Amino acid sequence: MIGRLGSGAFATVWLAEDDILESQVAIKVLADNWAHHPDVRARFEQEAQVLRRVDSEHLVRVHDYGELPDGRPYQVMTYADGGTLADRLAGGPMPVPAALRTAAAIAEAVEVLHESGTLHRDLKPSNVLFTTVRGRERVLVADLGLAKSIAHASGFTVVAGTPGYMAPEQSLPGGGLDVRADVHAIGAMTYQMLTGRTPLEAKGVAPSKLRPGLPRQIDQAVLRALDADRERRWPSAVAFASALDLSRRRRRPLSRFGGTALALAAVASLGGAVAPDGTPPGWVRVSDTGGVVSIAVPRSWAVQLRDRGWDAAAIGLPAGTSPGLQVGADLAGPAGTSPMVLVGTSRWIREPSTATLPVHAGCARQPDRRVSFGGLTGRVRRWTGCGGTDPSFSEVLLAGGGDLGVYLQIRQDERVDRTDRVLATLRLTYS
Numbered sequence: 001m002i003g004r005l006g007s008g009a010f011a012t013v014w015l016a017e018d019d020i021l022e023s024q025v026a027i028k029v030l031a032d033n034w035a036h037h038p039d040v041r042a043r044f045e046q047e048a049q050v051l052r053r054v055d056s057e058h059l060v061r062v063h064d065y066g067e068l069p070d071g072r073p074y075q076v077m078t079y080a081d082g083g084t085l086a087d088r089l090a091g092g093p094m095p096v097p098a099a100l101r102t103a104a105a106i107a108e109a110v111e112v113l114h115e116s117g118t119l120h121r122d123l124k125p126s127n128v129l130f131t132t133v134r135g136r137e138r139v140l141v142a143d144l145g146l147a148k149s150i151a152h153a154s155g156f157t158v159v160a161g162t163p164g165y166m167a168p169e170q171s172l173p174g175g176g177l178d179v180r181a182d183v184h185a186i187g188a189m190t191y192q193m194l195t196g197r198t199p200l201e202a203k204g205v206a207p208s209k210l211r212p213g214l215p216r217q218i219d220q221a222v223l224r225a226l227d228a229d230r231e232r233r234w235p236s237a238v239a240f241a242s243a244l245d246l247s248r249r250r251r252r253p254l255s256r257f258g259g260t261a262l263a264l265a266a267v268a269s270l271g272g273a274v275a276p277d278g279t280p281p282g283w284v285r286v287s288d289t290g291g292v293v294s295i296a297v298p299r300s301w302a303v304q305l306r307d308r309g310w311d312a313a314a315i316g317l318p319a320g321t322s323p324g325l326q327v328g329a330d331l332a333g334p335a336g337t338s339p340m341v342l343v344g345t346s347r348w349i350r351e352p353s354t355a356t357l358p359v360h361a362g363c364a365r366q367p368d369r370r371v372s373f374g375g376l377t378g379r380v381r382r383w384t385g386c387g388g389t390d391p392s393f394s395e396v397l398l399a400g401g402g403d404l405g406v407y408l409q410i411r412q413d414e415r416v417d418r419t420d421r422v423l424a425t426l427r428l429t430y431s
């Protein structure tokens with residue numbers, strides 16, 4: 001051990017030298033009084049497992065888990081040499097681009113956690129660390145609030161979430177939490193990075209009142225993340241990050257292709273096993289009411305479902321309802337701002353197809369490419385660079401598996417294309 005880095009309500013974190021890795025690591029040791037509590041201990045271990053398995057460059061990595069001779073469990077994790085966001089905020093608000101970049105990185109990490117089925121529950125500036133990688137600073141989200149949640153559930157006098165950041169529903173007994181509680185906390189930190197004050201301290205006034213010159217879109221994005229009614233909040237961390245990113249791009253058009261990578265890189269990095277029905281870990285399978293078509297999407301996309309079919313007239317085929325579904329993060333929200341998948345079947349979709357795929361005005365059409373999945377073949381047309389609030393669109397026609405062909409529209413963030421990954425999970429039941 002080289003020295004003590006800090007302590008929280010549950011644990012003390014030490015700086016140590018790893019002889020094998022020849023690098024510095026942080027070792028978090030559960031406090032003695034909690035180490036005797038089986039539930040808290042189990043959650044501490046669970047936290048280590050999650051942070052070992054889930055892989056994002058913006059999440060603290062746990063390398064090892066063990067037990068000291070006196071029985072206290074510990075986690076060995078990446079050492080963050082750049083202090084915490086709390087330290088930075090002690091000096092007042094951050095430069096706007098740095099605040100937005102940091103918010104996007106936090107959202108990315110949290111989105112990856114959500115996709116693996118884990119809520120953070122205790123996002124706050126002391127849990128956001130900075131480290132230096134190859135001379136560049138990187139944001140790292142640490143410390144899941146798992147221990148807190150169990151302590152709270154067991155009636156201990158520990159607040160489950162930190163005032164100023166936690167969502168209103170977190171202080172309600174038994175209020176089932178979902179990803180939107182974390183969205184609230186990211187919103188609160190973004191507010192503070194931009195204005196120097198928590199929304200609680202500032203009584204929720206628009207950030208631009210405290211930081212003149214902030215664009216209206218940033219005000220709107222941040223206030224929506226903080227809405228007391230979670231139904232009106234951004235439905236996912238990535239939806240919030242996209243809204244901030246779009247505001248940022250509008251301010252600084254040159255940064256469009258550089259800078260922040262959004263959360264969607266998550267897929268490639270998820271651990272765990274693919275389910276027998278082809279559903280990747282952290283994804284959710286949905287189907288239409290008749291069970292004819294089913295598909296899996298990342299959990300954060302699967303907030304709303306319309307499962308009563310669709311009308312193939314939408315793509316220029318004979319009208320009439322046939323099996324189909326639409327699943328998305330925010331189907332009722334402003335068009336084009338959140339991920340969505342529409343899957344419609346039709347016996348009119350054949351090869352060569354007479355369907356008329358939609359044109360996405362303002363987007364750049366990419367060359368069509370041929371795809372083939374589980375006996376179905378067809379083509380994908382992708383539209384990118386849509387500008388405004390629109391992400392990318394993939395238009396897909398597939399046929400050849402039986403009497404039904406399939407049309408899909410996949411709306412997603414334009415920089416990471418999950419079209420094939422989603423298509424690979426498509427299942428059709430032929431009559």
Ligand SMILES: Nc1ncnc2c1ncn2[C@@H]1O[C@H](COP(=O)(O)OP(=O)(O)OP(=O)(O)O)[C@@H](O)[C@H]1O
Nearest residue numbers: 005006007008009010011013026078079080126143
């Ligand atoms: N990986 C790390 N690298 C460097 N410093 C760290 C690391 N993890 C934690 N720390 C430091 O140790 C402090 C204590 O961390 P810990 O996670 O135990 O508590 P906390 O987040 O401050 O509070 P609480 O657990 O009550 O929510 C942090 O505030 C931070 O300063």
